[in-house]
Amino acid sequence: MILNLFRFLLIPLAALTTAAALATPQPVPLAQLFPAAGQTKSAIVINKVLERYHYRKVNLDEIFAAQVFEKYLEALDPGRAFFQVHDIDRFNTGARRLADDLRQGNLAIAFDVFRVYRMRVDERVALALKLLQERFDFSRPQTYVFEPETKQWCTSSAELDALWRKRVMNDFLTLRLADKPDAEIRERLQKRYEGLARRIHQFNGDDVFQTFMNAYTQAIEPHTSFMSPDTSENFDISMKLSLEGIGAVLRGDNEYTIVQSTVPGGPARESGQIHTGDQVVGVAQGLDGAMEDVVGWRLEDVVDKIRGPKGSVVRLQLLSKTPGTTSRAREVTLVRNQIKLEDQAAKSSVIEQRVNDVTRKIGVLEIPTFYRDFDAENAGTRDFRSTTRDVRRLLADLTAQGVEGILIDLRGNGGGSLAEATSLTGLFIDTGPVVQVKDAFGKIEVEADTDAGVAYAGPLAVLVDRDSASASEIFAAAIQDYGRGLIIGEPTFGKGTVQTLIDINRFVPGEHNDLGRLRLTMAQFFRIDGGSTQLNGVTPDIRFPSASYLNQHGERSLDNALPWTRIKPATYRASILTNVEQLARQSAARIATDIGFNMLTERSKMLRDLDAQKEVSLRETDRRAEDQQREQRFKAERDRYLHTRGITPVDEDAEAVNEEALEAQRQAIARIEVEEAARVLLDEVLLRPAPVVPAPVVVPAPAVATQ
Known part of the structure; x- marks a missing residue:
């Protein structure tokens, strides 16, 4: 029962922050700002619920x-x-x-x-x-x-x-x-x-x-929150809208609204112009509506301005923390849309590499989210879409193309359905536990793959980054614990807790007024080796150098996050990965002279420096010089890399931008880590001992009777 509830709760809550329906509020007299009876009741109930049901004892x-x-x-x-x-x-x-x-x-x-x-x-x-x-x-x-x-x-x-x-x-x-x-x-x-x-x-x-x-x-803990009746109503509306909007998760940070992440298949991510950490400083409606300054606004009010009907236009004015951009605000025009399942679907490609004059192929599976069409499933549709079903089909296609290994790209994958994380793991292992779930009362349940057989038994690697979270971490951790494949990239986000929604009215019999809801952390995920995915996330077997310049990120950056801990391991049979140290040395040697990785490492250093900055100069010449120096420092590295790939650099800040050329530039940069991860996997393939071919058995011919 608990796990059935968790499967729903792992669906990303992006809709909560991209949709809200707020009436135009009016000034409230100071004389009205005193506690109401319903709030007193809610406070008493919230305290009791937190003390009894929260995972962290209060x-x-x-x-x-x-x-x-x-x-x-x-x-x-x-x-x-x-x-x-x-x-x-x-x-x-x-x-x-x-x-x-x-x-x-x-x-x-x-x-x-x-x-x-x-x-x-x-x-x-x-x-x-x-x-x-x-x-x-x-x-x-x-x-x-x-x-x-x-x-x-x-x-x-x-x-x-x-x-x-x-x-x-x-x-x-x-x-x-x-x-x-x-x-x-x-x-x-x-x-x-x-x-x-x-x-x-x-x-x-x-x-x-x-x-x-x-x-x-x-x-108590960063993922537990109270929703007033109005906020609860907006949450229900947002869930019914099926992520209709721009597809961005927003959060408040002091007086700024920050882009926390973008949703795969949504207008924000598809535009390629909105990035994690961007500050929303202005919002305008339509192609020619006046731009409203939203610095200092409440998150809910900013969201209200961004939200709108499908097909309508919203313009955002953004300040970027992305290295290589100026401090000038840039304007992005988006058409609001409903994020469709097919837009988030897994995709495949093949990377070819020449080794000793022989072309070797590595298949790449890009999985933006762990999706499952619950509506179609509940309606009895037998061929409903899901991550596992799509990946099974893509695996068959890649195998038919003669790939020698499979690389699964989970960068930026913020999670999704727990059921899909479990069944996807089952494509690469025979049967066995995938993740353990411990609730607030100490009860532990195991989510396991019970489907015998595998869809792919060959060499496997998983590419992760700092934004791979939740279900992504469950899958990567299981692959690592079974020794089924290499984990490559950066330490993951570290989101290892589970939340549920509780109606306060359930605890106040006879109360007719809506008292709101509590989003409560009531369980924690644990790997099958007993360690948690919480806080520390999944540490790659082979780390890319950008990881060395990460400041506090993800769960580790949140106040009062639950600590890492461990429980008793589950029963499972693991393989031991060999050659990991040699693979890491070979990868590090390549990366040390790789222009693309030099650029990515430089970007990570600059992000670290920006995050660490606590003060700014108020002398205009100094500020402009700092801005230009940072921009030139990054663009020099970027342009150098692009030229080696035969790509003419595109200035994103230009008045007129060739969108196709800009997209090609972004794709080239996004492929740097994928191509190195594919090289690591191919190294692993080449280091594997050749299969033993049994010697032919000579069967003597039967004796021929003579007459």
Whole structure:
């Protein structure tokens, strides 16, 4: 029963962040920002459900309550740009009772803090608008520290004023670097700051309650969250829309909306112009609608602007953290569409390599997601689409073409159906366990392949990266544990937990008002060797050099993520991979002189440096020089590689771009790792001992009787 529920919950929740239906909110009087009776009931139930059912046992004591309160302050004021020390001191008086208050559903402190927060936002916005009327001197050497090593609350209004002066200057300079005229910059920033105050004034009691309860859940574990009745309704709408929209998973980060990932087959990924880490700074409707600045907006409001009916046009203005791009905002036009199953389907190709004047072939299977057409299956359709069925067919085609090994490309595959991860593993092993699932009560269930026989028994490798997650990690881990194939690339994302949705009303008999829902982490995945896929992900047998420059990424970058741990191994029979060290040495020797990998490694270094940056210069000449240096540094490496492949580099920032040439450029870069992984697999094929051919048996002729 538990595993049946988990199969559904592994479907990516991209729809949750790409679809929402929000009515235009109105300003809410301060007098209405007090706890409601329904919220008190919900708080009591949420506390009990978390204590009983969450995978990580919750002890609601004073230490934990202090962490909840810190998370709440961080949710409201992550940059410590509104509250001052005297505010925090006053809040702490009430926060000391928070553990007892939460048990009783007393939410007074949460609403008290928010009311003060709203007043502080008004004060800061008024200052920002006043500063906009001044002329800034961008010739002086000064810096803006946007993420201090130790965050401290300002001790005075003067100190906070100085912080905001630099903040406004940085906002202004960022737009000037994007070649905006000063008059337009002032108008745009005025709308941005006024919009910030307007949206905070539109927070109602449910919004405050949801923000506080999510601070509570986030203090436990990052994938547990509370959904208010409105948010729950939007979630239901999004699931019915079947990922209709642009196909992008978004998250809030301070005042920016960040692209966390793109969905295979969706308009965002198909455009090739939207990448993980991009900041959405503007949204416009249609081909000629006005661009709205969305910096500082709530995630839900940005999503509301991006969402729209199938076939309609939305334009996004993006700032990129991708190395080699300028700090200028770029505009991307997308046609909203429904993401179809065939757009996410597995694809095959063949890589040919010459070895000693002999052409050798490696088959490549690109699997963007673990999909299964549940609607068709439930309707009784016998030939419903699924990853396993498509891969089985593709394997037969590749085998018929004479490939000597199969490389499965799971880069960027964020997961999908657990059933498919299990059955896909079954194509490469005979029978046996694939993954173990441990629930909050310590019960362990094993998901196993029970279908005897294999679809492919030859040499196998799996290519993964930092964005391979969930079901991808389950498949890769099983292949590694069985010794069935090589894992190549970067350490994976590390998402090894399972969530379920719980209606709060289930625990309040007779309650007619909707109290919302809780998305609860109630189980964890474990490999068949006993180790978890949580946090550490899957470590490749052969690591690419880009992995050496990874900062905290994926699950490892999230606060309060569940730790890596292990349980008793399952019973299974594994093979031992030989020659791994030799294969790694041969690969490293090739990569050391490979122009393509030099480019990818340089890009990883630059991403690491960007992630580590905590401050920026407010001197315009310095900022422009830094921007140009970074751009030139990457493009020089990229162009050098493309020239060796006979490809003329395309400037993505140009006014008119040849889209076909740009796509060819992207594909060439995407093939660098695939081609090296194929070379590694071919090395493994060549190192295998030749099969022993039995000597012919001479059978003596039967004696011939003579007459």
